[in-house]
Amino acid sequence: MAVDSIRWNPQTRRYFLKRTSLGLGMAAVASLLDSPVTAQTVAVPGTLRQTHFAPRAKRVIYLFMAGGPSHVDLFDPKPILRARHGQEMPASILGTQRVTLMTRDQGHFKTAATPYRFARHGHCGHSISELLPRMACVADDLCVVRSVHTEPINHDPAVTFMQTGRGTPGLPCMGSWLSYGLGAENRDLPAFIVMISGPLDQPIQSRYYHSGFLPPQHQGTYFQASGDPVLYLSNPEGISTAVRADMVQGINELNRLRLAQVRDPEIEARINSFELAFRMQASVPELMDITRESDRTLDLYGADVRMPGTFARNCLLARRLVERGVRIVQLFHRGWDQHTSVVNDLRRQTQATDQGSAALIKDLKERGLLDDTLVIWGGEFGRTSFGQGDLDGPFGRDHHPRCFTYVLAGGGVKPGFTYGATDEFGYNIAESPVHVNDLHATILHCLGVDHERLTHRFGGRDFRLTDVAGEVVRGILK
16 A cells, blocks of 8 residues: 555655656757757847847848839849830730729820940849949849739838738837847847938838837837937936936836736836936947048948938948947838839939948948848839830839849848849749748848747737748848
């Protein structure tokens, strides 16, 4: 009886060890497989704690051209458009896809040639428009993806899709996912910072860089062009740094008491933001002071860099931010919605952005930062190869989500490389399609993150940036 009681009594140590030995062994194996940092992973301060595999990039600078830059006028030349200028687009090319209300009722879809010349540049021979002479100078650093496609045909859902992986608002954007998973390397600056430039002809909604259902501290921090970069960053008149520190400490003590009672993540985010804002009072003024940059560097970015709020100035600040450990910097530049004048409006946009974009790539490369910084250039869709308006005048182009171009540099992508192709009219994808979800999966992969494993449970299921789709585009990786 004594032996039987020892064998089956669940209160005895012998019984416990005998019954759980297999489970303990499996737990040990799991810890060996998942927990330690190895040569293939990198420790990070975000939720993941370590990357899933060796990262090719540590950080991202996303140059978002809001409005939809025209691929057939910038990076994807189509000689047949010139040969057939003014003629009806073939029905076999148009197919049955949707067009917007702006061209649905015009009664014709006439082929519109680009008014700009293309030439090959660099050892790689990238074809680049005359509108981008500075980008042409860094052609051998560029990976040009000509076969990106998306579903939304109007701006707001298309920008939402490009930022969050779906066309419906309310989801976390890519920057928030990266902040959540990887964190920032500098505790005195946010992990995700946003700056906006360009004409005021297209709104940039704050939900494009919002954290959605992720903890609120992961939403993008918007840096203003004038005054305090972040609202109320400076102390009010008569308030010293010591007094402000006492105020923040007192408020956060009250917030922590409330947090312990209700467990509201918004309160935790407020605590973190107060503490971060206090630290930023010391870090941000030095960051924004570009007078310490050499004349050579300022000249590289052009005359606009000396004016706050310009795209060139924001590009320089982006470099300074990633130098200091910011995980993702996103620059929105508005004004690429050329419905009425491809000639005047597109030239205006490229003049505002070409030098800053190229200078950023050169600057990062000279400082040894390009190899582990992924630079992304692109918008929410492209433009049609048929025209809007009088083709003998300042015609425009309509939205075109079916195929468009993205340009990447650094961060583990192949330099001087072209991926994918469109048909002879630049209207449909001819080879190697890259969906928005595929692009997001590839960006996360460059940062050492498996897009299927960076998830957050909300509303009863696990969400991820790529939703239920996405494949890594391995053809563009080194």
